[in-house]
Amino acid sequence: MAVLDIEVDTAVVSPVRKRRRVGALFLAAVAWIVLIGLAAALAGALPIVSPTDMDILARRAPPGAEHWLGTDQLGRDEFSRLIYGARISLTVGLLAPVIGVLIGGSLGMLAGYFRGRFETLTVGGVDVLLAFPPLVFVLAVTAYLGQSVLNITLVIGVLGIPAFTRVARAVTLSLSEREFVVAARALGATHARILLRELLPNVALPLVAFFLLGVAVTIVVEGALSFLGLGVPPPAPSWGSMIAEGRENLDIAPWLAFLPALFMFLSVLAFNIVGDTLRALTDPRPGAL
Amino acid sequence: MTAPLLSVEGVSVELPTPRGALRAVDNVDLALAPGRTLGIVGESGCGKTMLSRAILQLLPKRARLGGRVMFAGRDLTNLPAEALRRLRGPELAVVFQDPMTSLNPVLTIGTQIIETLQAHLGMDAAAAATRGVELLAAVGIPAPAQRLRQYPHQLSGGMRQRVAIAIALSCEPKLLIADEPTTALDVTVQAQILDLLAREQQRRHMAMILITHDLGVVAGRTDEVAVMYAGRIVERAPTSRLFAGMRMPYTEALLAAIPKLDSPPHTPLPAIAGRPPDPTRPLAGCSFAPRCRYADGRCRAAKPPLGDPERAGTLYACWHPLGLSESASA
Amino acid sequence: MTALLSIENLTVEYAVGGKALFAVSDVSLEVGRGETLGLVGESGCGKSTLGRAVLQLRRPTGGRVTFDGTELTRLDGEALRLMRRRLQLIFQDPIASLNPRRSIGDIVAEPLVITGVVDRGERERRVRDVLAAVGLDADLVMGRLPHEFSGGQCQRICIARALILEPELVICDEPVSALDVSIRAQILNLLEDMKRRYGLTLLFIAHDLAVVKAVSDRIAVMYLGRLCEVGPTEQLFARPAHPYTALLLEAIPVPDPTVKPAANLAAGEPPSPLDPPSGCRFRTRCPRADQTCADVVPELREIAVGQFAACHHPLG
Numbered sequence: 027m028a029v030l031d032i033e034v035d036t037a038v039v040s041p042v043r044k045r046r047r048v049g050a051l052f053l054a055a056v057a058w059i060v061l062i063g064l065a066a067a068l069a070g071a072l073p074i075v076s077p078t079d080m081d082i083l084a085r086r087a088p089p090g091a092e093h094w095l096g097t098d099q100l101g102r103d104e105f106s107r108l109i110y111g112a113r114i115s116l117t118v119g120l121l122a123p124v125i126g127v128l129i130g131g132s133l134g135m136l137a138g139y140f141r142g143r144f145e146t147l148t149v150g151g152v153d154v155l156l157a158f159p160p161l162v163f164v165l166a167v168t169a170y171l172g173q174s175v176l177n178i179t180l181v182i183g184v185l186g187i188p189a190f191t192r193v194a195r196a197v198t199l200s201l202s203e204r205e206f207v208v209a210a211r212a213l214g215a216t217h218a219r220i221l222l223r224e225l226l227p228n229v230a231l232p233l234v235a236f237f238l239l240g241v242a243v244t245i246v247v248e249g250a251l252s253f254l255g256l257g258v259p260p261p262a263p264s265w266g267s268m269i270a271e272g273r274e275n276l277d278i279a280p281w282l283a284f285l286p287a288l289f290m291f292l293s294v295l296a297f298n299i300v301g302d303t304l305r306a307l308t309d310p311r312p313g314a315l
Numbered sequence: 316m317t318a319p320l321l322s323v324e325g326v327s328v329e330l331p332t333p334r335g336a337l338r339a340v341d342n343v344d345l346a347l348a349p350g351r352t353l354g355i356v357g358e359s360g361c362g363k364t365m366l367s368r369a370i371l372q373l374l375p376k377r378a379r380l381g382g383r384v385m386f387a388g389r390d391l392t393n394l395p396a397e398a399l400r401r402l403r404g405p406e407l408a409v410v411f412q413d414p415m416t417s418l419n420p421v422l423t424i425g426t427q428i429i430e431t432l433q434a435h436l437g438m439d440a441a442a443a444a445t446r447g448v449e450l451l452a453a454v455g456i457p458a459p460a461q462r463l464r465q466y467p468h469q470l471s472g473g474m475r476q477r478v479a480i481a482i483a484l485s486c487e488p489k490l491l492i493a494d495e496p497t498t499a500l501d502v503t504v505q506a507q508i509l510d511l512l513a514r515e516q517q518r519r520h521m522a523m524i525l526i527t528h529d530l531g532v533v534a535g536r537t538d539e540v541a542v543m544y545a546g547r548i549v550e551r552a553p554t555s556r557l558f559a560g561m562r563m564p565y566t567e568a569l570l571a572a573i574p575k576l577d578s579p580p581h582t583p584l585p586a587i588a589g590r591p592p593d594p595t596r597p598l599a600g601c602s603f604a605p606r607c608r609y610a611d612g613r614c615r616a617a618k619p620p621l622g623d624p625e626r627a628g629t630l631y632a633c634w635h636p637l638g639l640s641e642s643a644s645a
Numbered sequence: 646m647t648a649l650l651s652i653e654n655l656t657v658e659y660a661v662g663g664k665a666l667f668a669v670s671d672v673s674l675e676v677g678r679g680e681t682l683g684l685v686g687e688s689g690c691g692k693s694t695l696g697r698a699v700l701q702l703r704r705p706t707g708g709r710v711t712f713d714g715t716e717l718t719r720l721d722g723e724a725l726r727l728m729r730r731r732l733q734l735i736f737q738d739p740i741a742s743l744n745p746r747r748s749i750g751d752i753v754a755e756p757l758v759i760t761g762v763v764d765r766g767e768r769e770r771r772v773r774d775v776l777a778a779v780g781l782d783a784d785l786v787m788g789r790l791p792h793e794f795s796g797g798q799c800q801r802i803c804i805a806r807a808l809i810l811e812p813e814l815v816i817c818d819e820p821v822s823a824l825d826v827s828i829r830a831q832i833l834n835l836l837e838d839m840k841r842r843y844g845l846t847l848l849f850i851a852h853d854l855a856v857v858k859a860v861s862d863r864i865a866v867m868y869l870g871r872l873c874e875v876g877p878t879e880q881l882f883a884r885p886a887h888p889y890t891a892l893l894l895e896a897i898p899v900p901d902p903t904v905k906p907a908a909n910l911a912a913g914e915p916p917s918p919l920d921p922p923s924g925c926r927f928r929t930r931c932p933r934a935d936q937t938c939a940d941v942v943p944e945l946r947e948i949a950v951g952q953f954a955a956c957h958h959p960l961g
Contacts, residue, residue: 209803212729214728359825471915501914502687504914530826530900532898534902534904568827569826569827572827574855574859576854576882576897580860580878583834
């Protein structure tokens with residue numbers, strides 16, 4: 027085989043070292059999410075007062091030794107309410123996009139891969155859902171099923187499905203044209219295998235990035251619904267309802283509105299930063315960041 | 316020999332990458348007289364496109380440029396942006412590989428030609444439109460008046476490249492840089508476009524740099540050829556001399572690797588083993604040494620300079636040039 | 646020589662904006678076992694569509710494709726999936742043909758997983774064998790992702806993946822046109838070597854006649870969805886019968902400055918396949934065209950032994 031000149035190629039490029047710097051901003055964002063997440067998860071075990079206990083003698087108390095961040099107009103501990111509020115914000119914020127990503131992601135992938143009538147139906151259904159006024163939908167559901175964390179999560183989750191469907195479908199459409207998918211078909215791979223092994227790993231990352239964005243949006247939406255009184259019913263604390271209640275005391279105790287707003291702002295920002303950084307970090311091409 | 320229109324003196328281009336500085340162009344010297352054609356040949360990643368960008372002063376923002384680019388008596392490397400802008404079009408023009416990306420997809424062909432003429436030559440709209448029709452006719456586009464109203468996507472690849480050439484020629488440039496102008500086209504269309512470029516070049520007495528990966532393309536259509544490898548020019552000679560006797564083993568191997576029409580089927584091709592070196596890790600010696608049949612210790616230890624030891628107009632960078640006895644090369 | 650693959654009156658139609666586009670019109674070809682058939686033509690001539698229609702990746706609208714006595718055009722679902730293992734495909738863009746998020750070892754082993762080779766040890770052994778056969782060092786390669794490799798190396802990986810199931814027919818769709826000249830020669834030599842080692846039959850699709858000549862026993866030339874000429878490689882190069890074949894030959898740039906490029910090559914470009922000319926599709930660019938060419942579609946007929954051309958006024 028001397029003439030054939032098939033050299034064993036040893037000169038493979040040394041792997042690109044992933045020496046990408048994750049900034050201090052990213053670390054701070056992760057730290058904030060972990061802190062808030064832990065506090066929310068362990069709220070029951072923390073040595074803090076109950077968020078519904080009223081200290082009638084110390085209403086609208088300023089921050090101090092007894093109540094770290096003061097009390098609200100009913101004398102409830104603000105710090106404790108913020109922690110328990112995080113519980114609701116994060117529960118809804120994390121669970122609602124899970125509904126979107128699971129249902130929307132699968133629908134989008136199937137529509138983008140199989141095309142045809144299924145795609146027409148899916149896209150049509152998604153358009154109908156998008157055209158339906160979301161606030162009316164929320165009102166209708168809460169009116170019939172009642173206001174609870176579960177119902178709020180379900181409503182926001184269902185409303186998020188169209189966005190996830192569109193992202194998943196668009197990514198799948200462009201990937202299905204790629205040669206590596208055609209190659210898998212030519213090898214005789216089943217549809218299930220192509221969807222799970224060839225397409226899913228490539229669709230998953232844009233979806234995860236979009237999921238984190240969804241978490242941020244959901245926290246805001248849940249806050250807005252609570253602010254409007256459509257969220258989790260009192261006395262359970264939620265950042266949105268705390269802002270609404272604090273609004274009435276802006277002149278004497280401005281921190282009552284600003285503190286929950288600040289917590290919400292920081293959490294939303296943190297999820298956005300983490301989402302963006304993760305997307306850039308997991309791009310297999312070098313220099314994508 | 317007339318004074319050169321373009322002279323590239325010690326030009327280097329460095330690009331920062333996550334793995335360190337990448338020396339895309341390494342100390343290149345070139346000269347081109349008015350009305351002449353220079354072919355620059357090399358494989359992908361050899362730096363030929365970066366070199367053309369350096370001449371045009373269209374390098375990426377992060378790139379670091381060294382050396383001088385003298386064009387018609389001016390050093391382009393320290394010309395202010397406005398002066399450069401005025402130079403592009405009437406003096407310097409370029410045709411890229413993919414006309415779909417170099418033409419604006421949302422403007423008609425007419426708008427693109429007419430705006431160029433108005434901006435650079437100060438023509439009024441009517442005169443520019445007439446000139447546009449003449450230009451399209453000159454580059455062989457049938458029904459040119461109707462074409463002015465069409466958008467790039469309505470034309471075939473070959474027609475789009477003709478339009479791109481018409482725009483490049485519209486201000487009668489002194490130098491045209493054609494960067495792989497036919498790589499995206501079919502063979503039969505490629506021949507037409509190369510003919511068109513050659514014809515217009517002679518008619519306008521324009522200098523041209525034809526950048527390509529195909530030795531076949533430069534063979535019949537250039538006066539001089541420069542072969543690039545790993546950022547350097549490794550051989551440069553008048554075209555007929557180069558093909559009559561190549562000195563640099565890389566050039567010879569590149570020519571040998573092209574399937575020949577006159578050899579019977581299933582003839583094994585003399586392939587060049589391995590691949591070009593990693594440009595972020597320059598070698599101490601000759602960049603081609605790891606793939607070269609003739610390489611020895613000296614080749615790996617010291618970089619051969621580009622020179623003309625025979626004083627015959629053929630420059631090469633090689634310690635063991637072909638077609639010469641070992642004593643003559645030292 | 647028995648035909649391993651036979652294509653009879655194959656037609657592939659697309660719907661483009663309500664119009665029918667005949668990507669492939671009434672093409673008949675045979676590929677003998679152990680033979681390499683080169684399929685040449687310019688972009689849009691239907692050569693890639695033909696390749697995919699053979700594998701039933703694009704369902705033909707008419708005609709039959711028979712592989713080793715089985716009519717592929719009649720197979721469906723599971724039977725087709727099983728049959729596809731005996732036919733493989735290599736693409737033009739080697740980097741796009743590899744899933745960017747899977748390791749090379751995983752990608753090359755995939756065909757074995759699909760065909761139900763459960764034993765991990767056997768899979769790894771076969772992956773190592775085939776990687777070595779295509780000139781790659783398995784230890785260096787298996788754990789890495791496609792973007793760490795150059796185009797030529799990716800094409801070697803694609804070839805390894807296509808060969809691991811030891812197919813009988815490999816369709817190579819422009820396998821070297823995205824590669825540099827020096828790498829191109831390596832891959833062409835590798836394909837020739839693999840053909841011998843695995844006893845392959847190749848359908849080699851390309852636009853470059855010189856590349857096709859280097860590997861093919863016979864060559865078929867296509868223009869706008871129709872077959873112009875088929876014949877033994879050397880005979881077709883020495884005495885092309887169809888004016889289009891002659892044009893393609895003349896248009897190849899020769900790396901020799903003493904050979905002046907042919908002047909005044911047939912003007913014009915291929916017309917839109919949406920609106921092909923009547924009669925002979927090449928007539929709008931053909932110097933020999935007359936009224937007959939506009940009225941009558943030329944049939945493929947034997948011009949010399951084994952050489953067929955679809956032309957009313959063949960050369961020579």
